[in-house]
Amino acid sequence: xxxxxxxxxxxxWLWAARFFKTRGLAQEAIAGGKVHVNEQRVKPGKxxxxxTRLSITKDNLHWEITITALSAQRRPAKDAVQLYEEDPxxxxxxxxxxxxxxEMRALMPHNGPEHRPNKKERRMIHRFKQDY
Numbered sequence: 001x002x003x004x005x006x007x008x009x010x011x012x013w014l015w016a017a018r019f020f021k022t023r024g025l026a027q028e029a030i031a032g033g034k035v036h037v038n039e040q041r042v043k044p045g046k047x048x049x050x051x052t053r054l055s056i057t058k059d060n061l062h063w064e065i066t067i068t069a070l071s072a073q074r075r076p077a078k079d080a081v082q083l084y085e086e087d088p089x090x091x092x093x094x095x096x097x098x099x100x101x102x103e104m105r106a107l108m109p110h111n112g113p114e115h116r117p118n119k120k121e122r123r124m125i126h127r128f129k130q131d132y
Contacts, residue, residue, distance in 0.1 A: 005070040010037065011044040016071045018080040019056055019063075034058060054084075061097060064090035 008016075011026040014035065020026040027044040029035050036055040037046055048054075048067055056063040064087040071083055117125060 005072060007047040007049045008070045008072060009044065010035070010042060010046045010048050012072060013048055013067065013070065013083070014056075016074050016080065017083045018074070018077055019058065029056075029058065060101075061094050062090065063094065 011023050011030060014020050014026040014029075015023045020029060026035075030042065030044045030046075033041055034057045036042070037048065038053050039055065048070075050067050050069060052067045054063070054065050054067065056065065065084040066087075067083065068085050069083045071079075074080075
């Protein structure tokens with residue numbers, strides 16, 4: 001991690017820390033109020049430094065983190081985790097929510113078709129519809 005960085009744009013940091021796949025998605029999330037800096041809404045160009053507290057909401061999951069390092073480059077996930085420190089309560093709450101969602105998906109039957117009909121099945125459907 002480069003030591004010469006003393007601050008970086010919020011959207012760039014979120015992208016480098018792998019919270020969002022693109023900077024554009026990070027900018028949309030910030031503008032949409034899904035990311036708060038020190039409990040306040042901000043713009044994507046907000047400069048952040050180590051020690052800044054972030055609150056991130058994405059896909060019904062919530063992170064409460066503190067920035068520990070800055071990076072202008074996107075690194076592997078192993079390195080990206082070292083850019084921040086997550087609150088223990090936030091981590092346990094998020095893990096419990098993931099477990100609950102998995103259990104709900106296991107209990108709920110999938111209502112849609114398993115697959116798209118292949119050629120043989122489409123012919124059978126057409127024959128059935130023509131007979132009635």
